[in-house]
Amino acid sequence: MNKIKIFIxxxxxxxxxxxxxxxxxCLWGLALAFHQTGEFRLFxxxxxxxxxxxxxxxxxxxxxxxxxxxxxxxxxxRTKNRPIPSGRIxxxxxxxxxxxxxxxxxxxxxxxxxxxxxxxxxx
Numbered sequence: 493m494n495k496i497k498i499f500i501x502x503x504x505x506x507x508x509x510x511x512x513x514x515x516x517x518c519l520w521g522l523a524l525a526f527h528q529t530g531e532f533r534l535f536x537x538x539x540x541x542x543x544x545x546x547x548x549x550x551x552x553x554x555x556x557x558x559x560x561x562x563x564x565x566x567x568x569x570r571t572k573n574r575p576i577p578s579g580r581i582x583x584x585x586x587x588x589x590x591x592x593x594x595x596x597x598x599x600x601x602x603x604x605x606x607x608x609x610x611x612x613x614x615x
Contacts, residue, residue, distance in 0.1 A: 502558065502575045502586065503551035503593075510554070515546040541600050548597040552590045559586055 500506050522542065526535040558565065558576045562583065565571035575581040601612045 498575045498581050499589065502555055502581060502589065504554045505547070505551065511547045511550040514550050515543055518542040518546060541603055545597055545600045548593045548600070552593040552597070555586050555590050555593070559583055559590075 504510055519539065519542070522535060522538050526532070529535075558574055561571070562576045565574055565577040571577060576583065576586055601609055604612070
């Protein structure tokens with residue numbers, strides 16, 4: 493249970509505003525596309541994929557940021573208790589989480605067409 497709590501804190505899943513800020517523009521674009529196509533099942537399918545992709549990539553980004561800033565975060569009151577600077581999780585284990593999150597996100601990405609995959613990889 494402790495590892496799950498650390499993972500949630502590490503990925504900021506307890507602070508959903510970050511992935512929601514990433515997801516809302518995606519939802520807006522999907523809504524505009526749905527208005528043109530009218531394919532409801534495809535619309536819902538893409539909403540799920542974009543939501544999961546937003547959560548996964550934002551979570552991986554948070555971990556990467558924490559790894560990059562671990563020495564600085566140790567000195568800041570607001571961030572010194574985060575999992576990496578506080579030593580509750582190692583940098584190596586954090587990298588494993590990044591790889592797993594990105595792998596699942598890539599599996600989601602390849603559900604789209606070729607152009608979308610290329611644009612997703614470039615962004």
